[in-house]
Amino acid sequence: MAPEPKPLGKIAGLLLDVGGVLYQGDEAIAGSAEALTALREREMPFRLLTNTTRTTRASLAKRLQGFGFEVTEEEIVTPASVASAILERDGAHPHLLVHPGLLPDCPEEAAEPNAVLVGDAGEHFTFENMNRAFNVLIEGGTLYALGRNRFFRSASGFELDAGPFVAALEYAAETEAVLIGKPSKDFFVTAAHDMGFAPEETLMVGDDLESDVEGAIAAGLQAALVRTGKFRDGDATRARKGGARVAASLSEFVEGLVA
Known part of the structure; x- marks a missing residue:
């Protein structure tokens, strides 16, 4: 018998993943735009929380x-959008190993770095760029990861995300990355507090x-898994066992929430 999820508690606001929940490849997932409209009509606050680290918030909103989707840049929360505050807090001056498209949202590249900030650099994860980052780390630099997802699903199929490259740098430099994006507890809690909720x-x-x-459940949030995007057989059972809800799509989940 499949495990039952925990009953939902009071829900004051939602955090919605973007890729695989709102859209897939080059098109919106059926019903997802209407789901956001329904949330606005019910005055249910939400933020779009994503580990996407190839584009800026402005580009993603566009x-x-x-x-x-009727969304604004201010409703989007990304690791890069909170990275500057975290690095400043830690006194870190970074060497950037990120996709060029993300640079407008990132801290400024340091002339004498004492840290490395890694995002999903895609084709820019070359030996030369990885080795440059490695040399900063073996000199005592701190490794920061915007995300460490293993892979994602694009229009052409599954692709490696930043996680495998972060792991390579951790192994080579014998260090452990400070995670900024999901599933970091601080990232989820910061986004919840941005809406004014616990x-x-x-x-x-x-x-x-x-x-x-x-990640959300470990941070003290409630959670729901949708059967779109990178969902795979077996995920539903594990999600329910951990206390999460499972829905066919964002549209189905929102229909049940606002009914």
Whole structure:
């Protein structure tokens, strides 16, 4: 018999993953735009919480608008959008190993770095760039990771995300990365507080069992897993066992929430 999820508590606000929940590849997932409209009509606050580290918030907002979503840049929370405050807090001056498209949202590259900030650099994860970052780390630099997702699903299929490259640098430099994005507890809690709510009043909806669902639950949030995006057979049972809800899509989850 499949395990039963925990009953939902009071939900004051939602955190919604983007890739795999709102859209997939080059099109919106059926019903997702209407789901956001329903949330606005019910005055349910939400933030779009994503580990995407290839584009800026402004670019992502524009792309979502092109898919039919009525969203603003201010409603999007990314690791890069909070990285500057964290690095400043720690006195870190970074060497950047990120995709060039993300640079407008990132801290400034330091002339004499004492840290490395890694995002999903895609094709820019070359030997030369990885080795440059490695040399900063073996001189005592601190490693910061915008995310450590293993993979994601694009229009052309599954692709490696930043996680495997972060792990390579950790292994080579014998260090451990400070995680900024999901599933970092601080990231979830910061996004909940941005709406003015406590973690337990906030629910995370995602397609990634580890980063979205289990990460949110560990941070004290409620969570729901959708069967879109990178969802795989077996994820539903594990999600329910951990206390999460499971829905076919964001649209189905929102229909049940606002009914």
